[in-house]
Amino acid sequence: MFSPIEWHIGAKGPVVRMLDQTRLPHEVIWVDCPDHQTVAKGIRDLWVRGAPAIGIAAAMGFALGAQAIKASTYDDFVRQLKPIHDTLAATRPTAVNLFWALNRMNILVQIHKDRSVEEIKERLIREAQTVHDEDIRRNVAMGDHGSKLIRDGDTILTHCNTGALATGGHGTALGVIFTAWETGKRIKVLVDETRPVLQGARLTMWELQHNKIPATLITDNMAGAFMKKGSIRLCLVGADRIASNGDTANKIGTYSVAVLAKAHKIPFYVAAPTSTIDFSIPSGDAIPIEQRSPEEVANVFGKVRIAPANVEIANPAFDVTPAKYITGIITEEGVFKPGELKRKLGRKRM
Amino acid sequence: MFSPIEWHIGAKGPVVRMLDQTRLPHEVIWVDCPDHQTVAKGIRDLWVRGAPAIGIAAAMGFALGAQAIKASTYDDFVRQLKPIHDTLAATRPTAVNLFWALNRMNILVQIHKDRSVEEIKERLIREAQTVHDEDIRRNVAMGDHGSKLIRDGDTILTHCNTGALATGGHGTALGVIFTAWETGKRIKVLVDETRPVLQGARLTMWELQHNKIPATLITDNMAGAFMKKGSIRLCLVGADRIASNGDTANKIGTYSVAVLAKAHKIPFYVAAPTSTIDFSIPSGDAIPIEQRSPEEVANVFGKVRIAPANVEIANPAFDVTPAKYITGIITEEGVFKPGELKRKLGRKRM
Numbered sequence: 001m002f003s004p005i006e007w008h009i010g011a012k013g014p015v016v017r018m019l020d021q022t023r024l025p026h027e028v029i030w031v032d033c034p035d036h037q038t039v040a041k042g043i044r045d046l047w048v049r050g051a052p053a054i055g056i057a058a059a060m061g062f063a064l065g066a067q068a069i070k071a072s073t074y075d076d077f078v079r080q081l082k083p084i085h086d087t088l089a090a091t092r093p094t095a096v097n098l099f100w101a102l103n104r105m106n107i108l109v110q111i112h113k114d115r116s117v118e119e120i121k122e123r124l125i126r127e128a129q130t131v132h133d134e135d136i137r138r139n140v141a142m143g144d145h146g147s148k149l150i151r152d153g154d155t156i157l158t159h160c161n162t163g164a165l166a167t168g169g170h171g172t173a174l175g176v177i178f179t180a181w182e183t184g185k186r187i188k189v190l191v192d193e194t195r196p197v198l199q200g201a202r203l204t205m206w207e208l209q210h211n212k213i214p215a216t217l218i219t220d221n222m223a224g225a226f227m228k229k230g231s232i233r234l235c236l237v238g239a240d241r242i243a244s245n246g247d248t249a250n251k252i253g254t255y256s257v258a259v260l261a262k263a264h265k266i267p268f269y270v271a272a273p274t275s276t277i278d279f280s281i282p283s284g285d286a287i288p289i290e291q292r293s294p295e296e297v298a299n300v301f302g303k304v305r306i307a308p309a310n311v312e313i314a315n316p317a318f319d320v321t322p323a324k325y326i327t328g329i330i331t332e333e334g335v336f337k338p339g340e341l342k343r344k345l346g347r348k349r350m
Numbered sequence: 351m352f353s354p355i356e357w358h359i360g361a362k363g364p365v366v367r368m369l370d371q372t373r374l375p376h377e378v379i380w381v382d383c384p385d386h387q388t389v390a391k392g393i394r395d396l397w398v399r400g401a402p403a404i405g406i407a408a409a410m411g412f413a414l415g416a417q418a419i420k421a422s423t424y425d426d427f428v429r430q431l432k433p434i435h436d437t438l439a440a441t442r443p444t445a446v447n448l449f450w451a452l453n454r455m456n457i458l459v460q461i462h463k464d465r466s467v468e469e470i471k472e473r474l475i476r477e478a479q480t481v482h483d484e485d486i487r488r489n490v491a492m493g494d495h496g497s498k499l500i501r502d503g504d505t506i507l508t509h510c511n512t513g514a515l516a517t518g519g520h521g522t523a524l525g526v527i528f529t530a531w532e533t534g535k536r537i538k539v540l541v542d543e544t545r546p547v548l549q550g551a552r553l554t555m556w557e558l559q560h561n562k563i564p565a566t567l568i569t570d571n572m573a574g575a576f577m578k579k580g581s582i583r584l585c586l587v588g589a590d591r592i593a594s595n596g597d598t599a600n601k602i603g604t605y606s607v608a609v610l611a612k613a614h615k616i617p618f619y620v621a622a623p624t625s626t627i628d629f630s631i632p633s634g635d636a637i638p639i640e641q642r643s644p645e646e647v648a649n650v651f652g653k654v655r656i657a658p659a660n661v662e663i664a665n666p667a668f669d670v671t672p673a674k675y676i677t678g679i680i681t682e683e684g685v686f687k688p689g690e691l692k693r694k695l696g697r698k699r700m
Contacts, residue, residue: 025658195569219545220571221603225669253571319575
């Protein structure tokens with residue numbers, strides 16, 4: 001299975017190897033991150049992106065940072081882990097998978113406090129790989145559940161990138177599309193280009209092309225017109241954080257798609273692993289929205305400036321879609337209505 | 351008053367001088383079109399764009415083509431005018447102002463069939479200049495009517511470019527904003543970048559910056575999120591063609607803005623001169639929608655490719671907003687509800 005991130009043993013020791021997705025679709029360039037600072041830079045600069053992949057990168061970055069610690073006592077080890085955790089936690093605020101993965105690594109360290117530092121280091125590597133493996137398994141399960149919602153002949157609108165590139169492999173919303181295609185459903189995908197960083201145009205179109213699935217690229221502002229024409233049977237997007245009540249933070253523009261879908265009576269589904277659900281917050285109002293550099297809007301690929309110099313530009317990277325616009329949330333545990341999340345999944349979470 | 355197009359007497363005779371808007375905001379380059387074919391190219395390639403400006407360019411192109419005709423009889427003159435008309439009429443299908451202006455020039459030729467060819471040629475030049483002058487007067491009147499809808503402190507969302515650059519001068523929807531600002535209203539403008547050709551980012555931001563009006567650039571997919579936050583008090587857009595019932599064709603993405611505005615109970619106004627109303631068609635279903643080259647989507651400024659090679663791309667240049675989403679239509683005759691157009695303006699039109 002293709003994965004955009006992996007734990008790799010290089011000539012000088014372990015590295016986190018990640019595909020620099022900012023260079024896609026024109027160049028396929030892998031970067032070996034030798035330390036957790038480089039992993040943090042990779043997350044911040046979008047070499048790796050997508051909530052599940054960010055979680056995996058954070059877990060691997062944490063394990064990588066731990067390897068470099070020289071400590072003879074557990075307490076010293078834990079003290080030195082703190083800045084590694086903090087550096088990784090400060091990269092991006094919205095995707096909860098980042099904090100979920102770091103929390104999981106911290107818990108592992110606490111559980112094994114009677115073990116030697118070297119053994120804990122070893123277990124951290126294994127845990128990061130487990131985070132990765134579990135993500136793939138969850139995505140495949142999500143694909144099985146979600147693809148039942150897709151009918152032969154459907155045209156599906158998707159936003160941003162939620163494929164193998166956004167995860168440990170296979171994908172979330174795009175993973176559902178892959179599973180539907182693999183099980184013989186003849187479908188078409190309409191892909192929002194997803195300004196400003198163009199994850200739809202660059203990454204989703206690349207993945208769909210590689211998988212030979214019929215796809216048409218549109219600008220984000222065309223989605224409504226295609227809905228009006230009756231061209232879209234359902235919408236399928238991912239999530240960066242889902243609140244207890246089902247409110248969903250996802251790539252900027254998702255909210256507009258959801259409102260348009262409702263106005264056209266088109267089902268709107270979110271696909272995300274349960275690790276994306278944040279049961280600690282009651283509603284989407286509490287989800288922090290990352291404000292990114294105006295340069296992402298003003299300079300396409302950092303190469304072509306599209307606006308006059310010295311103008312004001314807003315760049316919220318995410319928006320929140322209220323639960324009332326969401327037909328269902330596809331998880332590895334099954335498909336749920338937003339209002340069912342807390343009751344059906346809330347208690348299972350660690 | 352700044353105008354993006356003018357009739358100019360050059361060293362070798364008359365030319366249609368137009369600002370090459372595809373080069374804005376980085377370069378301000380004027381092109382002298384020596385013949386109607388170059389004017390047609392300028393319309394097709396978007397050196398000049400915006401429904402009213404296209405109408406003016408077509409009228410000037412027609413007059414320019416007429417000057418080059420060598421004919422001793424009226425019938426010969428009219429026969430040679432036909433391909434000039436057809437070349438200009440074939441440039442862009444959606445903006446009705448193009449056909450309105452060409453029709454007006456043809457009628458002038460018919461009215462003066464008893465005059466000499468040289469005199470008709472002279473009158474065609476004057477008629478083209480009249481089309482231009484009238485457009486400016488209409489825009490100023492539209493500004494007076496429309497600015498009454500704007501309150502001190504408002505934030506206004508606009509889409510595409512509808513300023514001086516899109517017209518003979520002053521602008522339609524953006525002209526209303528200019529008038530509001532000039533009359534002392536402290537307003538802010540939120541500007542959709544307007545993919546794929548980025549008229550909002552390149553042209554509207556440029557005009558607002560030159561007029562020192564506070565403005566913030568956003569990607570098209572952010573509009574919904576800003577509406578949800580309560581940041582937008584009203585939406586104001588232009589039109590390329592308005593059907594008898596008020597259905598309005600305008601730049602792709604306008605329909606999405608209108609649906610989002612309705613969902614947020616935000617007033618949505620269209621500003622357009624009455625020359626943009628096509629009383630010959632009952633509804634928006636009859637408006638032809640121009641499909642432009644996929645390259646406009648795939649290559650930003652023709653410089654940076656944003657998608658993989660050999661993918662399918664859709665590029666409808668316009669969409670139709672049904673009348674039910676439109677709060678009012680601002681014209682030089684006043685502000686009307688979509689349903690009032692036919693009764694109040696239909697009989698006046700030639």
